[in-house]
Amino acid sequence: MRKLLAGLAVLAVVLSVCALSYGAKNTGHYVLVYKGTISAAKTIFDVNDTNNLLAGSIQGFWAVDINGSGTTGKGAVLDSNSVLYTLKDKEYTVIPNAIEINPHDPCRVELLTFSAEDADGGGFDFDVVGKGQSINIYDANKHDPNTLVKKFAPMSMKGGGFSTAFSFFDADEALSGTYAVTMTLDPTLTKHANHDGNNVDGVTNSFISKLNKKGDFTKFHQSPAPD
Numbered sequence: 001m002r003k004l005l006a007g008l009a010v011l012a013v014v015l016s017v018c019a020l021s022y023g024a025k026n027t028g029h030y031v032l033v034y035k036g037t038i039s040a041a042k043t044i045f046d047v048n049d050t051n052n053l054l055a056g057s058i059q060g061f062w063a064v065d066i067n068g069s070g071t072t073g074k075g076a077v078l079d080s081n082s083v084l085y086t087l088k089d090k091e092y093t094v095i096p097n098a099i100e101i102n103p104h105d106p107c108r109v110e111l112l113t114f115s116a117e118d119a120d121g122g123g124f125d126f127d128v129v130g131k132g133q134s135i136n137i138y139d140a141n142k143h144d145p146n147t148l149v150k151k152f153a154p155m156s157m158k159g160g161g162f163s164t165a166f167s168f169f170d171a172d173e174a175l176s177g178t179y180a181v182t183m184t185l186d187p188t189l190t191k192h193a194n195h196d197g198n199n200v201d202g203v204t205n206s207f208i209s210k211l212n213k214k215g216d217f218t219k220f221h222q223s224p225a226p227d
Helices: 002-019 187-195 200-213
Strands: 029-046 049-067 077-086 091-096 099-101 109-117 123-136 150-154 156-166 175-185
Touching: 029 156, 029 187, 029 200, 049 099, 049 175, 049 200, 077 099, 077 200, 091 200, 109 156, 123 175, 123 187, 187 200
Parallel strands: none
Antiparallel strands: 029 049, 029 175, 049 077, 077 091, 099 109, 109 123, 123 150, 123 156, 156 175
């Protein structure tokens, strides 16, 4: 009986930790910043030239603003920016509002979906999953209790995806095929994003500025998909 009561006590503590509603800085929302790789090992092809299977990799940066308060809508994505780039060709593209997290159960497993379409009807979509853990999302300052806030979020996420005649950096290129995807939370960028005001645009612009310090990058403007 003592063992059972002790087990129930431990379970109650775990549930209470998962149910805690931390007071996030700036009106109850917070930003998570991930960096990762989208790679293909001869699993894609150009629909304009179907003679060969192609290999390659694209680097990614994803900033996600998440609702951290209340009961209705908690965990929903409020805003997001994604930057896909290639260091080899020094090109990048910015894709806004293309991320969903569902279901949101940070104490267990989370599913993140990233999808986009281009003006010619091509599409790109991937899903990654990861196990949540408690992390510090602010630059700690003992004089400001808000900066000691912690959130549950996956440190790493893995999965896969596919493209259907999608143009990543070249309007004359339309790639179809499958990809492996890895994403890792960047603690430093995440803390800076929240310290500077929970704004995905600010952290995205800062990231692009750092890219350009490595050499002038060409921005590929993704046209919106037709209605």
